[in-house]
Amino acid sequence: MAGNSQRKNRRTSNKKGATVGSGGQRRRGLEGKGPTPPAEMRKKHKKNRIATAKAKQAARRPVARRGGKGSSELVVGRNSVVEALREGVPASTLYVLQYIDNDERVREALQLVAERGGVNLMEAPRAELDRMTNGLNHQGLVLQVPAYEYAHPEDLAAAAYDEGEDPLIVALDGVTDPRNLGAVVRSVSAFGGHGVVVPERRAAGMTAGAWKTSAGAAARTPVARATNLTRALEGYKKAGVAVVGLAADGEHEVGDLEALGGPVVIVVGSEGKGLSRLVGETCDYLVRIPMPGGTESLNAGVAAGVVLYEAARRRA
Numbered sequence: 001m002a003g004n005s006q007r008k009n010r011r012t013s014n015k016k017g018a019t020v021g022s023g024g025q026r027r028r029g030l031e032g033k034g035p036t037p038p039a040e041m042r043k044k045h046k047k048n049r050i051a052t053a054k055a056k057q058a059a060r061r062p063v064a065r066r067g068g069k070g071s072s073e074l075v076v077g078r079n080s081v082v083e084a085l086r087e088g089v090p091a092s093t094l095y096v097l098q099y100i101d102n103d104e105r106v107r108e109a110l111q112l113v114a115e116r117g118g119v120n121l122m123e124a125p126r127a128e129l130d131r132m133t134n135g136l137n138h139q140g141l142v143l144q145v146p147a148y149e150y151a152h153p154e155d156l157a158a159a160a161y162d163e164g165e166d167p168l169i170v171a172l173d174g175v176t177d178p179r180n181l182g183a184v185v186r187s188v189s190a191f192g193g194h195g196v197v198v199p200e201r202r203a204a205g206m207t208a209g210a211w212k213t214s215a216g217a218a219a220r221t222p223v224a225r226a227t228n229l230t231r232a233l234e235g236y237k238k239a240g241v242a243v244v245g246l247a248a249d250g251e252h253e254v255g256d257l258e259a260l261g262g263p264v265v266i267v268v269g270s271e272g273k274g275l276s277r278l279v280g281e282t283c284d285y286l287v288r289i290p291m292p293g294g295t296e297s298l299n300a301g302v303a304a305g306v307v308l309y310e311a312a313r314r315r316a
Contacts, residue, residue: 068150068200068225069147069148069149069150071147072092072144072145072146072147073144073145073207073208074132074133074142074143074144074145075089075142075143075144075145075208076133076136076137076138076139076141076142076143077136077137077138077139077141078103078105078106078109078139078140078141079105080143081094081105081109081141081142081143082105082108082109082112083212084143084145084208084211084212085108085109085112085113085116085143086112087211087212087215087216088211088216088219089143089145089208089211089212090145090146090148090211091113091116091119091143091144091145091146092119092120092144092145092146093119093120093121093122093143093144094109094110094113094119094120094121094122094141094142094143094144095122095123095124095128095129095132095141095142095143095144096110096121096122096123096124096140096141097123097124097125097126097129097138097140097141098123098124098125098126100140100141101140105141106140106141109141124142126140129142143208145207145208145211148205148206148223150206150223150224150225151195151222151223151224151225152224153197153224153225153226153232153235153236154235154239155195155222155224156169156194156195156197156222156224157169157194157236157239157241157263159194159195159222160194160263165194166262166263166264166315167194167236167241167263167264167265168188168191168192168193168194168263168264168266168308168311168312168315169188169193169194169195169196169197169236169241169264169265169266170184170187170188170193170195170196170197170265170266170267170268170304170308171196171197171198171226171229171232171233171265171266171267171268172184172196172197172198172199172203172204172267172268172300173199173229173267173268173269173270173275173276173279174199174202174203174269174270174273174275174276175198175203175204175268175269175270175300176202176203176204176270177204177300178204178205178206178207178209178210178213179209179210179213179301180204180213180299180300180301181196181198181204181205181206181210181213181223181300182209182210182211182212182213182214182215182218182301183213183214183299183300183301183302183304183305184196184268184300184301184304185210185213185214185217185218185221185223186213186214186215186217186301187301187304187305187308188217188221188304188308189214189217189220189221190217190305190308191305191308191309191311191312192312192315193221193308194221194222195221195222195223195224196221196222196223196224197223197224197225197226197229197232197265198223198224198225198226199225199226199228199229200225200226200227205225206218206223229279230278230279230282233265233267233279233282233283234282236265237282237284239263240263241263241264241265242259242262242263242264242265242284242285243264243265243267243282243283243284243285244257244259244260244264244265244266244267244283244284244285244286244287244307245267245269245275245279245280245283245285245286245287246266246267246268246269246274246275246286246287246288246289246303246307247269247274247275247280247286247287247288248274248288248297249286249288250285250286250287250288251285251286252285252286252287252288253287253288253289253290254287254288254289254290254306254307254310255290255310257285257287257310258314259284259285260307260310260311260314261311261314261315264311266304266307266308266311267279267283268300268303268304268307269300270300271297271298271299271300272297274297287307289303289306289307
């Protein structure tokens with residue numbers, strides 16, 4: 001009897017059906033789960049994997065590209081230091097020899113640093129200054145110029161378009177004298193240009209000499225550095241910017257080229273060699289500057305100024 005009762009209870013416990021007190025769980029289970037998400041949001045789907053990979057790649061890419069930084073520089077000697085401070089060359093630290101003979105130049109350097117602000121003033125023994133300058137005749141004054149932060153070539157055209165203007169840019173090919181670079185920066189600023197592009201290798205950079213020659217224009221006009229100048233010029237062409245190279249045997253005269261009135265990059269080569277072969281082949285136009293006086297060539301600063309004037313005249 002007891003055995004029959006146990007079997008009966010066991011069968012009752014296995015009976016199918018809703019459990020008492022289920023609270024409508026079965027009803028909720030039958031409800032829909034909403035629309036099917038798109039393939040890009042469904043895990044393990046091929047499109048989801050592709051979308052995830054693209055997102056990770058975009059996250060690794062920098063938001064704003066820069067052209068990198070140059071190297072810091074030391075300006076050595078009393079006259080050189082005073083001239084650099086007068087011309088507004090950026091400076092991080094002025095090192096002064098302990099027990100220095102306090103002449104007029106030293107007093108002016110200290111006064112300029114005090115007026116400018118933001119420049120550290122450090123007193124150093126002679127042995128330390130000799131070590132810093134590799135034994136140069138520092139005369140007790142050494143000015144440290146911080147590394148210049150270059151723009152990316154694309155930044156220059158983008159900034160012009162953002163302002164509703166046609167880009168006016170100068171690119172230098174093989175120009176190694178920092179004073180020529182400074183003169184070009186000054187001309188670009190004077191004629192309303194948007195910047196200068198220099199190659200990363202075998203070219204002048206923004207040194208203290210370039211800053212001084214620019215006469216303060218370097219603080220207003222960005223300089224970009226290109227890893228490969230030819231590729232940078234091709235990038236400008238894709239962005240709708242004409243590339244005009246200066247060449248003694250150019251087929252167009254500078255005064256006749258209508259392209260100078262629109263978005264343009266003016267490419268200037270070195271005084272001796274001119275444009276390199278690849279850069280010359282990349283140019284949309286090769287122009288010459290007529291020189292009735294018979295001079296064979298102009299330095300980069302003067303040549304750039306002539307073409308920038310013509311471009312500015314056409315835009316006026």
